[in-house]
Amino acid sequence: MSLLAPVLAILLAQQPGTPAPLEQPTAPEPPPGRQAIGPLAAEPLPEPEPAPVPEDSLVTAPPARVEPAGPPFYSAADMATLRQRHGLDPNPPTSERKPVFRCWVADPTCGLVVEINATSAFAYRARQGKVTDTGDIIKWNSARVQYDVWVSIPTMTESRGKIRYTRLSLGPKGGVVASDSKDIWGNVGIAGRYWFSRKRFAPNLEFTSALVFKVAGINRNGNFDSARGPLGFTADVGIGIGGFGSIIVGGQFDSPLAREDIPDVERTQGSGMFYIGFRGNILWGLPAAAAVGTHAAATRQIKAP
Amino acid sequence: MPAPCLPVLLALVASAPDPSVAAGAAVPASAPATNEGEEALPLPPPADVSTTPAPEPPPAEPVLAAPTGSMSFGTAPLAAKKPPPEHGPFFAGEPVSDTAFANGPRRVGPPRFSVGRGAFCFVDDSGCKASLVLTADVGVGVNIVSLPTRLDVPFSQYTFRGGVVFKPMLRLRDDGWHPWGVGLVGSWSRGTAAPTSKSALESEHTDTWRVALVNQLWLSKKRNGFHLDLDLGIVRSNVLGSPGKFYGSHAGLSANWGGLGGLFLSTDLLDRDTRIIFGFRGNGIAAAPVIAMVLLGLLAGGAL
Numbered sequence: 303m304s305l306l307a308p309v310l311a312i313l314l315a316q317q318p319g320t321p322a323p324l325e326q327p328t329a330p331e332p333p334p335g336r337q338a339i340g341p342l343a344a345e346p347l348p349e350p351e352p353a354p355v356p357e358d359s360l361v362t363a364p365p366a367r368v369e370p371a372g373p374p375f376y377s378a379a380d381m382a383t384l385r386q387r388h389g390l391d392p393n394p395p396t397s398e399r400k401p402v403f404r405c406w407v408a409d410p411t412c413g414l415v416v417e418i419n420a421t422s423a424f425a426y427r428a429r430q431g432k433v434t435d436t437g438d439i440i441k442w443n444s445a446r447v448q449y450d451v452w453v454s455i456p457t458m459t460e461s462r463g464k465i466r467y468t469r470l471s472l473g474p475k476g477g478v479v480a481s482d483s484k485d486i487w488g489n490v491g492i493a494g495r496y497w498f499s500r501k502r503f504a505p506n507l508e509f510t511s512a513l514v515f516k517v518a519g520i521n522r523n524g525n526f527d528s529a530r531g532p533l534g535f536t537a538d539v540g541i542g543i544g545g546f547g548s549i550i551v552g553g554q555f556d557s558p559l560a561r562e563d564i565p566d567v568e569r570t571q572g573s574g575m576f577y578i579g580f581r582g583n584i585l586w587g588l589p590a591a592a593a594v595g596t597h598a599a600a601t602r603q604i605k606a607p
Numbered sequence: 608m609p610a611p612c613l614p615v616l617l618a619l620v621a622s623a624p625d626p627s628v629a630a631g632a633a634v635p636a637s638a639p640a641t642n643e644g645e646e647a648l649p650l651p652p653p654a655d656v657s658t659t660p661a662p663e664p665p666p667a668e669p670v671l672a673a674p675t676g677s678m679s680f681g682t683a684p685l686a687a688k689k690p691p692p693e694h695g696p697f698f699a700g701e702p703v704s705d706t707a708f709a710n711g712p713r714r715v716g717p718p719r720f721s722v723g724r725g726a727f728c729f730v731d732d733s734g735c736k737a738s739l740v741l742t743a744d745v746g747v748g749v750n751i752v753s754l755p756t757r758l759d760v761p762f763s764q765y766t767f768r769g770g771v772v773f774k775p776m777l778r779l780r781d782d783g784w785h786p787w788g789v790g791l792v793g794s795w796s797r798g799t800a801a802p803t804s805k806s807a808l809e810s811e812h813t814d815t816w817r818v819a820l821v822n823q824l825w826l827s828k829k830r831n832g833f834h835l836d837l838d839l840g841i842v843r844s845n846v847l848g849s850p851g852k853f854y855g856s857h858a859g860l861s862a863n864w865g866g867l868g869g870l871f872l873s874t875d876l877l878d879r880d881t882r883i884i885f886g887f888r889g890n891g892i893a894a895a896p897v898i899a900m901v902l903l904g905l906l907a908g909g910a911l
Contacts (some may be wrong), residue, residue, distance in 0.1 A: 320785065405710055413711030414831050416867050418893055420900065429892055447904060449897040451889040456708075468708040474870055476745060476887025478901050484910045485899070486765060489743030490870070490887040515747035515763045519798070526910055528812035530799045532761050533747055539852030568760060568802055583905050584896060594904045601908025 342365050394463025408501045408545025408584045410467045414455050418583045420593035421448035423579020430571035440607050445600035447575045447593045450477035452493045467500045482604035484526050486518040511537040522567045532559040547582030615718030679854035712830040731866030733825050733832035738775045740770040740792050743894035746886020762882050764798030801848030815844035817857045829866035846880045
């Protein structure tokens, strides 16, 4: 314990006792032998003479333009000037009409659209006859029915104000084609539509092209079942009103399957058709009813020669 | 120093005023250990005995940042939120635009035909955690028969397909998005008969069953976003027109727009009988009316 006595004494001396009064901070005194130099007083400047003012400025001085303190930095007049400079609509719409059937019928105000179209058409069909006879072609009047699912993707758009409109849509499509004699084809291809205006019943140009192939028909045993057919091609163009319907003109070609290594029972002749008809969205009823009726009538009434 | 005296010294030293606290400085994280092997305590530095004791200092400002190497007190700085990992050239969301279709799909909100804000969708979409797959398709291609005749002939089929797909990473993270989806689908198709003359008497068509694992790669977060699907599975079908069914392998690659539809390329690899098909696939909601109208037309026409 004797060793701790000095340490304890030092530590106890650090304990706060009566605090000494704090001295007010004072400016440091200048070193002796040198006179203090204070700041120099500023001399009064002579008053400037008034500049001569032209007499015109007193009459035509425009009022100072008050700029807004913060955004927006462009006023309505500036935006109007900008629209005029770029040829934009001076009064762009802030709202747009609602399409009927929502967007299940194609409309310029919609984005991506999935539509189901049904076609009823008169078809002028032809088929190659005897291969050994030059120019032997069998022709007959018939009907064509087609049901397609279109995925119409807006690929070219235009804007009016803050509203975007479809000008050109393209997308895959696929479906079923039917005609007389229980012939049924499948088709896989692309469909497009160019809109000429933004209205509900806007005129438009439709164009499709697809690979077409036999899916079912009267087979080699005379039964209605799966049937073989070579790959063909079909295409059409049409003038439409809105997404509701269009008048179309097109054609189809089925290439022959007549290779030497193919058994005779598997061989098929080249064939095809030209058609003109009406195609429309099934949601408003008439295209669907017309297609089903045309299909039924063609199946019952028309027999391929 | 004898160990029993240490508590007394600590108590005396702790009672002394700390000039560094009065200056508003942070307390050092740790002090040197008094003895090797003893635990280091966060002691203040020893007071300077030469300074005059100062009056009771005002309470120090709260320390907002912890000193380096110590997290024992103070408010930890907020770490920057880690950006979601789905940024990339293909997986970016829809770019910001001043314009929009007046009646187009909404940019926010749950997917169409969904319940639970995308927990389950009846039509697949990029924001769906689980989706029903229900499609119909038509396709055309080639049937390659490895007989001595080396025959290859056109082949076409129509298919009905159903199943379920999940996006597991969406289930793990509520606020994130991930381009991967996985699922299981089954399909049935009826195609052209086998190209042998003998088989014509035995089978007028080729029926095929498939079960496949689907892996989805969504290339867009947009509604009805574009995605690639890879199907790998098994197939059971006629081979060379025989009435019996045999197993084989199935693989397919498809390009789809959401769950609405798409194009596919698939193959069925069976024993000496290979089919390669290209076609269009549509959602059942759109395909069902087409099928119904075709059947209705055939029925009304007396074909069935």
